Amino acid sequence: MLVVMKKDSTEQEMEGVMQKLTHSGLAGHISRGVERTVIGVVGQTFPELRDTLELLPGVEEVIPISKPYKLSGREFKPDDTTIKVGDVLIGGNKLAIIAGPCAVETERQVLETARAVKAAGANILRGGAFKPSTSPYQFRGLGKQGLEILALAREETGLPFITEVLTPQDVELVAKYADILQIGTRNMQNFILLDEAGKVNKPVMLKRGMSATIQEWLLSAEYILAQGNRQLLLCERGIRTFETHTRNTMDISAIPIIKKLSHLPIIGDPSHGTGKWDLVTPMALAAIAAGADGLMIEVHPNPDEALKDGAQSLTFENFEQLMQRLAPVAASVGREMPVEPEEVHVE
């Protein structure tokens, strides 16, 4: 349910609505838009509530939200959400280009990669310190030491970093180091983890579950938003289909669908979306052409020796080429590259 406030309503009147909601055992989430201020009501509503709220001073009208997801939907917030991470604004006209290795392996590997992706024009570093693994015998990450290495790379290059958090217990630790917390595909419906991520004052990127519908994905986003964390971005990383040529099927159509249904920024991840390095660039271009606010790309100094996801990782040279090919595509859809071409300097 949405409580639309009158244009000239006062803070006090809004407070009155919020108090009424609290007394009814409900939560109110305020969204101050360009056109209007609305209060999204979440919780178990009851039939008389609408009339009661409509009679309160300052209230223009009360409208039901037709979709099961509330706070992530455009009905609640028609304007695009933007998220500030260091100097980077995600969800604005400029693209967010997140790049780095799948897993943090060594200090040297991360530093070299951070320098290379920055030189090629990326504005956010990625790297997994806590790695989810399909097999228990695969590399599972360096843990806290990995976070320290990422923090060192940030200090040297100035790039903010994103890294995955696997468990509710690790949220505090990861939030202490990272600029953005990543929730991976395997954890999209780990509701306790979502609750915890909703309580931190750090942006969160929620990847789509590999078998999740768009509605399930937005309902997971709702968990984080309902806890009060509005700094949320989504990431399309491919879904399971019958196709075996690729690791996942990158669902490009999810990008314009999310843009239509939700105000949250969306990032395309063609690395996990395809699983094959030579498909990464074409799908990256497609994601931006389809309206994505940015990309997440796996890059490694030597993909053949990567401890994780080498087959889908780009070399420094291939990443630089991706960025060069991306520039005209971005321009054609009215988006800016994170760094203007003349500013990019490759050593």
Ligand code: PEP
């Ligand atoms: C990753 O980003 O390295 C990762 C594990 O992603 P996903 O959760 O999409 O598989």
Ligand code: MN
């Ligand atoms: Mn990976």
